[in-house]
Amino acid sequence: MPELPEVETIANGLHKRVAGDRIESVWLGSKPEPLKSTAAEISSTLQGSRLARVRRVGKHIVFDLASEDLPATRQWIVHLGMTGRLLISTPEDELPKHTHLVARLESGRELRFVDPRRFGRLEVRQNSFTGPGAEPLQISADDFAQLFHRSKAPIKGALLNQKLLHGVGNIYADEALIRAGIRPRRRAHSLTRTELNKLHAALRKVLHAAIKAGGSSISDYVDANGDEGFFQIQHRAYGRGGKPCLTCKTPIKKIVVAGRGTHYCPRCQK
DNA sequence: ATACCGACCTGTCAGC
DNA sequence: TGCTGACAGGTCGGTA
Numbered sequence: 001m002p003e004l005p006e007v008e009t010i011a012n013g014l015h016k017r018v019a020g021d022r023i024e025s026v027w028l029g030s031k032p033e034p035l036k037s038t039a040a041e042i043s044s045t046l047q048g049s050r051l052a053r054v055r056r057v058g059k060h061i062v063f064d065l066a067s068e069d070l071p072a073t074r075q076w077i078v079h080l081g082m083t084g085r086l087l088i089s090t091p092e093d094e095l096p097k098h099t100h101l102v103a104r105l106e107s108g109r110e111l112r113f114v115d116p117r118r119f120g121r122l123e124v125r126q127n128s129f130t131g132p133g134a135e136p137l138q139i140s141a142d143d144f145a146q147l148f149h150r151s152k153a154p155i156k157g158a159l160l161n162q163k164l165l166h167g168v169g170n171i172y173a174d175e176a177l178i179r180a181g182i183r184p185r186r187r188a189h190s191l192t193r194t195e196l197n198k199l200h201a202a203l204r205k206v207l208h209a210a211i212k213a214g215g216s217s218i219s220d221y222v223d224a225n226g227d228e229g230f231f232q233i234q235h236r237a238y239g240r241g242g243k244p245c246l247t248c249k250t251p252i253k254k255i256v257v258a259g260r261g262t263h264y265c266p267r268c269q270k
Numbered sequence: 271a272t273a274c275c276g277a278c279c280t281g282t283c284a285g286c
Numbered sequence: 287t288g289c290t291g292a293c294a295g296g297t298c299g300g301t302a
Contacts, residue, residue, distance in 0.1 A: 003295060033279080059296080082296055083280075098280080117279045119296055153273065162297080169295055218295065219282085238295095259275065261293080 002080050004136065004167030005210035006221055006229065008056045010086065013224030015054035017088055022050045022106040029100040034084075034115060036077075036123035045074055045124040046103060058131035058166030061086065075129050081119025087112045088224065133166035136203055144200040148188040155191060155199075156184035157258030168203065171216055171238045174263050176203040178237040183269045184257045209234065237263040 002010065026043045028035075035042065049065040056062070063076040078086060087096070089110045095102070101113040101122060113122065134147065147165065151158045158164060159173040168176070177184050179202035182195055191199070210216060215229030218239065222228055232239070236246050241254030245265040255262050 006295075079296085081279095082294070115279095116281065117294090117296095119279070121297090151272090157273080160296090171295060216295080221295075258273090260296095 002084075002215070002221060003059060003169035003172050004056070004207055005172070005213075005231065006215035006223075007059050007061060007080065007167070008211050009215045009223045009229060010080075011054050011056040011061045014061070014086060014088075017224060018051050018105065018109075018111060019053055020050065021109070023047060023103045023111075024106055025104045027102040027104075031100060031118065033118045034100045034113070034120050034122050036121050037125075042076075042101075042122060042124050046076060049074070049076075056167075057129055058133065058135070058162060059169070060129070060131060062129055073126060073128070075125045077121075077123040077125060077129055078113065079121040079123075081115060081117060081121065083117040084113065084115040084120030085222075086224065087114060131166045132162045133164050136165050136167050136207060139165070139200075141197050141200045145193055145196040148191065148196060151188035153188055154185045154257050155182060155188045156260070156262055158188040159203075160258060160260065167207075170260050170262075171218075171235070172203070172206055172210065174237040175206045175210075175235060178263075178265055178269060179206055181269055184255075184262045184264050237265065239263070 023046045026046045028039045028043060049067050051063050052066040053064040054061065059079060061078040065074045065076060089112055091110055096114045098116040099112055099114045103111040105111060134143065148158055156173050156177065159168050176199060180199040182191065182199060210231040213229055213231035213234065214223060214227065215221060216231040217228040218232060237252055240252045241263055242251050244250065245252055245268055248265065248267045250265055250267040252263050253266050
């Protein structure tokens with residue numbers, strides 16, 4: 001579900017609402033799929049920890065944990081997958097179907113992880129988590145060009161490769177490419193430096209605009225406060241197959257690239 | 271090493 | 287109304 005702008009919105013919202021609170025106890029569901037660490041590791045690490053800070057790394061939500069006896073080097077990492085959600089609730093709120101973790105907080109609230117499709121992952125770590133790739137909003141144009149100029153993959157696939165850049169998903173890959181005027185099937189190494197610069201700038205711009213809009217709500221995405229994002233009204237390619245290009249009126253094409261539904265303008269994108 | 275492709279899951283929606 | 291199949295914001299592992 002969530003890509004960089006949505007995860008950033010969720011992490012910032014969670015930070016505002018739960019930073020400083022302490023986890024008193026943890027309930028874990030019986031389904032093991034969402035766990036990368038063992039249930040015992042997750043329970044023992046979270047229990048008693050203070051949520052010092054909540055932030056985004058790539059598409060991951062990172063909770064920096066602190067406790068009386070240990071320095072703040074432990075982290076709780078949450079990847080939301082396609083349908084994962086972190087909800088702040090009261091104990092009286094009905095437990096949603098597909099709830100996999102409930103953390104009871106000192107404040108009396110509960111932080112719940114709900115994920116119907118179970119593509120999300122929970123993990124605890126001791127060391128500092130830096131994510132699989134580079135941050136799209138921090139990387140320089142030079143380093144950005146370096147990442148892609150040797151890859152034979154279609155540029156759309158390369159943008160989705162989290163080991164290169166982390167945080168870009170299907171929506172923002174399509175939205176960056178249409179804004180940069182580049183076809184999704186172009187081999188990454190075939191892009192000129194001018195095109196890579198345009199793509200770097202377009203990606204930064206679209207991600208910043210989407211963060212400002214609170215992300216894209218396609219079906220059920222809501223942030224930590226339950227509010228919808230509204231960047232979807234600014235989509236030019238994603239979800240607009242058959243509809244006229246906002247620049248030239250040519251119908252937007254929908255194809256499959258790197259196994260993902262891909263939308264582009266056959267006239268504006270070269 | 272690189273790049274496709276199915277698998278992993280549930281829910282929703284279109285079409286019959 | 288109800289069934290079937292396609293599709294969905296992501297990632298991983300196997301295979302070519």
